Amino acid sequence: MDSTPGAWRAVDDFLAETLVGHDSALGAALAAQREAGLPEIEVAPVAGKLLNLLVRIAGAKRVLEIGTLGGYSTIWMARAVGDEGRIVTIEAEAAHAAVARQSIDAAGVGERVDIRVGRAADVLPTLVGGFDVVFIDADKESNTIYLDWAAKLGHPGTVVIVDNIGREGEIANPDSSDAMVVGTRDGLRMLGEDPRFDATALQTVGIKGWDGIAIALLV
Numbered sequence: 001m002d003s004t005p006g007a008w009r010a011v012d013d014f015l016a017e018t019l020v021g022h023d024s025a026l027g028a029a030l031a032a033q034r035e036a037g038l039p040e041i042e043v044a045p046v047a048g049k050l051l052n053l054l055v056r057i058a059g060a061k062r063v064l065e066i067g068t069l070g071g072y073s074t075i076w077m078a079r080a081v082g083d084e085g086r087i088v089t090i091e092a093e094a095a096h097a098a099v100a101r102q103s104i105d106a107a108g109v110g111e112r113v114d115i116r117v118g119r120a121a122d123v124l125p126t127l128v129g130g131f132d133v134v135f136i137d138a139d140k141e142s143n144t145i146y147l148d149w150a151a152k153l154g155h156p157g158t159v160v161i162v163d164n165i166g167r168e169g170e171i172a173n174p175d176s177s178d179a180m181v182v183g184t185r186d187g188l189r190m191l192g193e194d195p196r197f198d199a200t201a202l203q204t205v206g207i208k209g210w211d212g213i214a215i216a217l218l219v
């Protein structure tokens, strides 16, 4: 099979069908997002499952998410923290947060999820630290600010995940003036240079196109 966007999608569909399967609560959350006209920018099903596995591998009980959208990734992670676990998720758009609240509650994990509505740069300084996993998936221009807060609100061993680090290959373009690319490149440089992090990143292809994910440990 040639490596084309159509083939990436076919492989992603196969992987999702084989390893993730259908889930009515997550399906309903996506349907609610579409119905409400939210942008189709949630993580892919295979990536949602990856988040769920990473939270479980880390044994995380406290998770911080920056960028809720309709709660799709939140539900994946909320399932992973267990009954005693808690997630704080930050969303700037009240309309997105309202959809997320309904879907998260309908998925049966509402007690575990605290949605804070506001700009993350304003909300983050109000949080109490101790997060075991931090998932950064909001305005890419602010990635260095969010990484700094992840370091402040985490502890040695905290897992920090940054989504969308590939940007159709543009992260390798030093001349890009796209603010999201520049923010992503700055964030990756910070992960490489800042002694608080030990990180790597993988390019990905799939139903979301050509992109990538960075994973770091706080040291």
Ligand SMILES: C[S@@+](CC[C@H](N)C(=O)[O-])C[C@H]1O[C@@H](n2cnc3c(N)ncnc32)[C@H](O)[C@@H]1O
Pocket: 041, 042, 043, 066, 067, 068, 069, 070, 071, 072, 073, 074, 090, 091, 092, 093, 096, 118, 119, 120, 121, 137, 138, 139
């Ligand atoms: C890529 S979506 C999040 C997707 C979600 N994590 C998922 O996979 O289901 C990014 C979200 O971040 C929100 N956002 C953008 N800028 C923000 C900011 N400064 N503070 C908080 N949320 C922000 C957007 O409104 C959007 O809902």
